[in-house]
Amino acid sequence: GAAALDGFHAAVATSICGALFRCCDGASQADYFGTYLANERLASFASKLPPAKALASEAECGAVVAEMLAITPFGDWVDLAKAQAVTLDEAAYSACRSALDGAACGAPVGAALGDSTCFGFSAPLGGAQQRAMFHRTAGPGTACAPIRDGIGSAFFGTCDPTKAFCCFEDATKPGACSLPFDGAGTPRAGTCKAASDVGQACEMVGDVRFCKTGLACDADSSTCAAGADAPLPVGTACLDDAWNLLGECQKSFCDVLGTGKCEPLKKAGEACTAPYECEAGSCDQAKCAPSTFCKGAP
Numbered sequence: 001g002a003a004a005l006d007g008f009h010a011a012v013a014t015s016i017c018g019a020l021f022r023c024c025d026g027a028s029q030a031d032y033f034g035t036y037l038a039n040e041r042l043a044s045f046a047s048k049l050p051p052a053k054a055l056a057s058e059a060e061c062g063a064v065v066a067e068m069l070a071i072t073p074f075g076d077w078v079d080l081a082k083a084q085a086v087t088l089d090e091a092a093y094s095a096c097r098s099a100l101d102g103a104a105c106g107a108p109v110g111a112a113l114g115d116s117t118c119f120g121f122s123a124p125l126g127g128a129q130q131r132a133m134f135h136r137t138a139g140p141g142t143a144c145a146p147i148r149d150g151i152g153s154a155f156f157g158t159c160d161p162t163k164a165f166c167c168f169e170d171a172t173k174p175g176a177c178s179l180p181f182d183g184a185g186t187p188r189a190g191t192c193k194a195a196s197d198v199g200q201a202c203e204m205v206g207d208v209r210f211c212k213t214g215l216a217c218d219a220d221s222s223t224c225a226a227g228a229d230a231p232l233p234v235g236t237a238c239l240d241d242a243w244n245l246l247g248e249c250q251k252s253f254c255d256v257l258g259t260g261k262c263e264p265l266k267k268a269g270e271a272c273t274a275p276y277e278c279e280a281g282s283c284d285q286a287k288c289a290p291s292t293f294c295k296g297a298p
Helices: 004-008 008-023 024-038 040-049 058-071 074-081 091-100 107-114 150-155
Strands: 164-168 190-194 216-219 225-227 252-255 262-264
Touching: 004 008, 004 074, 008 024, 008 058, 008 074, 008 091, 008 107, 024 040, 058 074, 074 190, 091 107, 150 164
Parallel strands: none
Antiparallel strands: 164 190, 216 225, 252 262
């Protein structure tokens, strides 16, 4: 795994840029990099990327993307894997690269570029959705460190999120769990602390205690409850009276401001308020429209 880790950022960048140059015109490339540039740690790269600057070649793209990936979201993962605090799953890593390298233009390559369990810039949601190529196995009582890849990775850190969260030490608050980073952005040292299961106590302030990944901390009872990730068919209620999501609508969308149910995805030409309501994932001038993202490079 050492060789794979040494070349991780460059290899992933090669797959990403291969897809961008195979399938994506300048406008689609600008859309793709918008998520990167919204992260303040990558703001300095704006002048090197579309729309400010067109990428001249895959090689230029690869160099810039590799540099960004080493900052976030994969820099901490790779560094901690080299330190043997997390484990690289080479089979899963290879599968993610193969999926992106072989994705057809249009919706398939869009899905592969955005897949948060592989190389999507946005972090996975937790529960069953984790980075596939890295595994965290540290249990309660083990030293841990935060990972800059979304809120879940920051607070669970290198701990196995199905068992423990990382309790970060703050010299000014002896015995209490603190934030993953100090005021200067420096990672705090921590120790894995047992996470709560369904029905057990949880607390997000004071004496912090997290639920296991995929569970939710119910604010009224301060206990862990099943997360809102159950599959919901069309026509099923997806929102309760307290505005809590009840699950994930399958091949449909949760009409949060309307019926509160999973409604069928809308076809091109139908009225929409957001892209997630539409079959093609594109809402243009309040109407569903065919997606133009990465339909093929000019």
